[in-house]
Amino acid sequence: MTQPRTLLAKIWDAHHVADTAAGATLIAIDRVFLHERTGASALKSLAAAGRPVLDPARVFAVMDHIVDTRPGRGDQTLMQGGQAFITETREAALAAGIRLFDVTDRDQGITHVISPELGIVLPGVTLVAPDSHTCTQGALGALAWGIGSSEAEHAMATGVLRLARPKTMRVTFKGRLSPGVTPKDMALTLLATHGAAGGSGYVVEFAGEAVGALDIEGRMTLCNMATEFAAMTGIIAPDEKTYAYLAGRRYAPATFDDPYWQTLRTDAGAVFDREIIIDASTIAPMVSWGTSPEHCVAIDGTVPQGPARAHEYIALDAGAPIKGTPIDAAFIGSCTNARLSDLRRAAAILRGRRVSPAIRKALVVPGSMAVKRAAEAEGLDKVFIDAGFEWRMSGCSLCFYAGGEGFEPGSRTISSTNRNFEGRQGPGIRTHIASPETVAASALAGAIADPRERLA
Known part of the structure; x- marks a missing residue:
């Protein structure tokens, strides 16, 4: 056997x-x-x-x-x-x-x-x-x-x-997410709780009711952040949602009836080298405060005591509430959160509203030209433009500073990207990573804001 x-x-x-x-x-x-x-x-x-x-x-x-x-x-x-x-x-x-x-x-x-x-x-x-x-x-x-x-x-x-064969870890998100809470918040909760080195040497399998409830694009956001956990990679077992998503795509097969695909799930009783369980119902919208993705706190929380350099760079003291921190710029884009579903959710918060006069630069960069066309077909580009965002072409350059595009030196930016390292988005830029919804709500407020307050 x-x-x-x-x-x-x-x-x-x-x-x-x-x-x-x-x-x-x-x-x-x-x-x-x-x-x-x-x-x-x-x-x-x-x-x-x-x-x-x-x-x-x-x-x-x-x-x-x-x-x-x-x-x-x-x-x-x-x-x-x-x-x-x-x-x-x-x-x-x-x-x-x-x-x-x-x-x-x-x-x-x-x-x-x-x-x-x-x-x-x-x-x-x-x-x-x-x-x-x-x-x-x-x-x-x-x-x-x-x-x-x-x-x-x-x-x-x-x-x-x-x-070398990696170790295995299963991160199970039990229960369901509350309204206004996203896969990005799941990932940031994992990082805040278990550290940016918590997945080192592992392949992390994400599982549980909350993961199964995510659409495929949401699962991509969660797996995207596995490298911020220092894991070799993240993985989620394919299911009917996966095959429905892939059906008809250019390089996909005509059918998924190969027996191999039907075996692609962890067997009952399989042993992992490490198990982590997180109650998804307790997760709140998250936002980073420091210079590592593990420097994250719930939107209604306060900045914890961390490395002195992180506090110095981000210019926030321990004990300060993260909500209400003034921002200069807002960015929605990257391989983490620039798919059509991300843009739809952000646009729902922005529709009929204008960004704060305090925001000097607000940008949307769709994850692909196909996403851009689909968003434009739905009128999402007009929603963003009317709200005060620039509507750009697809690319990575505003997620990491490659010596070209960026924000004004010294800007404090709320961003749907995956890294808040020193200078990641440009010289002296202070980046707070969060979900697209949190970015949109913060752009409207001119300060880090709770997206749940903007939900209809």
Whole structure:
């Protein structure tokens, strides 16, 4: 009789190629995704070594990290030298024969947004990209994780990567979320409770009633934050919602009747190396206060005592209420919270209202050009513009400062992104990460605000 296995074990075993003498495992890689920040170097290095891409049909590239988000953008960027990253990636991708989603491609977007919406990521596959937020795609039941450029070269040339088997953790969110509470708040609660290093060395499987109740885009938000927990990746077992989401997408199969897909769940009785249980009904809207995603507090809470440097940078003292903290800028975007459902929820709060005069800059960056078109078809762009937000093109550059786009130095920003590191959004920028709803409510108030107060 076989032992009960975790979802990770099933995917791992299905992709096991060989064991190395040093105790690692060679794992077959189904998909590789590149972007222009590192894609050209990986492809050019591979070509210089005389090694072709083993299977070009399994490799994809996109312009998302350095490309500007300004309307009408092209190869020119605000980042000094940015154009070279774009043109060199284009040349290398075309030479290698891989599918490129170029700057003006109608399917251009952030890697972890376009891969699911095109059906490139599928349940049970292994997918890697030189980007730590590749873990987002674990929401579809895939084993997806971030790698370095040299590993990308190896995966493209050989179809395998050498890995030490990670430990397993299950984070169970029991019960249901309250109105106005989101998957972003679930992730930030986990980080605030168990620390930014709590998942180090683990693949984290998210489970429980609250997770099962999430739509697929909400699950992506939750898995996206697994890397902020220091986990190798996050993963959620696929279910009927998953297969319904993927049905009809360009790279998805016509049917999901392969027996392998039906096995992709953790068996009853399977043992994890660590278990965490969180009562979802107790979670409130969360917002960060310091310089790490673990520096988070409920919207009606006070700033706790933390590292002196964090207090100094964010300019908030222990004991200060986080709600009511004045802000200068608001940002809705990123691979965490820039999908259509995110924009719909934020727009519902903003509809018929105007941002506070205290807000010097408010921006919306859809996660993909497909999301942008869909939002415009629903009139969401008009809601944002009428409220005082700028409506941009898809890209990553306002989530992390790449030397080009950003906010005024010293601004305090409320942001739907995933990291509040020092300077993450520009020199001296003080970033508070939160859900799109909290960003929208705060933009209206000109200060960090509780989105539940804006719910109809």
